[in-house]
Amino acid sequence: MTDSQLLFLVLWLLYLAECWVWVRNGGTAFSGWGLRAGGWATAGALPGNAKGGILILNPLPPLGEVFLAEMPQFTLSPDELRRGGIEHLDRPAAGGPDAASRSLDRIRQVSHAGRDLRLDGKLFATLADEAEAGRWSALLTRLLPLPPAARAPLIRHQFRESLDADAAARRLEECRRDSRLLRGLCNLLWLWLFFIPPLVAWRVGLSHAFATALGGTLLLAWGAILPVWLRKHRARLPELREARFTEGLKMALFPPAAVRALDVLLARAMSGFHPLAVAAAVLPAAAFAGFARRVLADLEQPLPLPGALEAAAVWHREALREEVRRFLKKRGLNPESLLAPPAATDPGCTQYCPRCQTLYTELARTCPDCLDLGLAPLPGAGKKPGFAGKSARE
């Protein structure tokens, strides 16, 4: 391999090292590109560690789009705020949920600095982004002076707003319309980096190829993508100063990273919406129904975690479940049909897990995948002799 080929290889590898996004625990990534069929993946389904997973993005034009959405990271009732949400599409990491809690009546002051949410001046939690910290700070500031009975409708309203699929669809449309120029520039930079130089090298010579690659990259990255990206990021995500600084600096120091400018702009563009609302806006109908089933089953059949039956968790779950059911009906989905038992495809299976819908034989007592949740009898089981289907567990 010649020195110039080696240089291009290094450039490719450095570029590929930029083609990923970190999905925090409790988060879901939605996209039409680079994911499993259906276009969504939870953090737990991705390779990673106890804090989240890495989603590899499509490195080739026409460069896809990825949106991140997270379940609320707090349990909230009219009386109490608890660290750690009630929704778990994945099994929580070992060690169980972090459940520090505060009575709302005892909190005197709420503030936020960057991604940190502070109660009475002390750090309570670090959120996914500055906008999320600001939203929670504003909601709690409104709740604190009210008596518990007056807090409940405000919290329910907050749940309903986070599930506003029409607003999510509008924001998605705006983001896509707004990022057309940036998408075009990013694709152009990709072509300039990885397609044009080999052509020039083949026709004119290697030294010209380097000059072309370098000149075009600097012109496009510094002269076009970075200013456009900064303007869009400031307009769409004004609170996200930390990301704007670090990502902007990265693009300035390593111009090929500017090819991924669109990911940095879109990934957090749907921040503030419940993943279900983002799913309704982003996913095709069949994939949305599958995701909705997971969310609903989690609310109806929660994992038997410590604290799951405490008053705040029960209130939060009940209020959210009501809003989610209303949301699904409005989208034309019947919650009962979504939760219906799976088809009895194997005559040996007489039970199923009402949460993950895995089929079990009569010997099983609990579902190990769902932290030993109890099983339910499978209607019509064993009535179809000789019918081979989904493999069963004992």
Ligand SMILES: [Zn+2]
């Ligand atoms: Zn299960």
